[in-house]
Amino acid sequence: MLAVVFPLLLLLAPILGQRPQLLHVAVGGSVLIPCSLPGYPHNLKWFYWQEDEYLVFHWDGGKTIPVQNNKYKDRYQVFNSEFSSGNISIRLDNISPEDDQKTFFAYVKFYDEQKKVFKHPEEWCRSMLQVSAPYQDLVLTVNHTTNSATCSARGGYPAAQVSWKGLNRSSDEELDLQDAETFLQPGPTEKTFSFTSSVNITGLKSVTCVVYNPHSNKTITRTEKIDTEEGEQKYLLPIKIIAPVVIIALIAILCVVLQKSIFTGPQDQRKDEEGARESTQPSVPGSPVF
Secondary structure, eight states: OHHHHHHHHHHHOSOOSOOOEEEEEETTOOEEEOOBOOSOGGGEEEEEEEETTEEEEEEETTEEEOOTTOTTTTSEEEOGGGGGGTBOOEEEOSOOGGGTTOEEEEEEEEEETTTTEEOOOEEEEEEEEEEEBOOEEEEEEEETTTTEEEEEEEEEBSOOEEEEEEEETTTOOEEEEOOOEEEEEEOSSSSOEEEEEEEEOTTEEEEEEEEEETTTTEEEEEEEEOOHHHHHHHHHHHHHHHHHHHHHHHHHHHHHHHHHHHHHHHHHHHHHHHHHHHHHSOOOTTOOOO
16 A cells, blocks of 8 residues: 555655745755644654655654665664654755755644544645855966956855956046956866956956855955056066166277277377478478479
């Protein structure tokens, strides 16, 4: 009889219009899916926990019924001693990104003592897991050659929402930077993400990379000042290289000129003096002219 009833219950168990409770949980952690039954807990006939079409735990008449091919085997814990008080909560361990957005609920059957009949099974405590993992090794670098900034991090879940802010150099106004290029990359083994994002920083005094995790609602940031002296260095570098060369060349030319004047000056002076004496000597009348 049980073999016939349970497949029917598994088909009837899907959503009955109950909005699930959202449970935030970190990758690698544990989460308690709470469920407290009101009324007369001693009249509890049976219940089971289910995720989608997968049975997780089954209790019937005071006994735990083994679940065949249980994908959650060794990953859950229940509190048998508290069933009589109506606490049928279940704890799920070793959370992974694959558990994200999964919905768990209990299906319960009571015995009505007044009418002496079993009530129709009811769904209780529908909960949805929202899994997150913090991004690690956030690095921000500034490239003065390309006037760009690059931000990167790894190991986060789900996909990060990356945005940029910058401080205007002339007005000190904080700007929301647009046209950033962001690339997401899934992890090779786990379903986590890494990302790299770049943006132009022309005209900025500083730049900030903002990383928001939509599941944990946590934000991490990194800010770098943009040193204009570094930017000016690339323009001053050619001058620093050329200036000594020009100075050395001028000194060499000056040395050549001075050296030439030293060696040629006295000879030219003697020639000028001899020419001056010849021009001033009186000529003797009747002297033969050769």
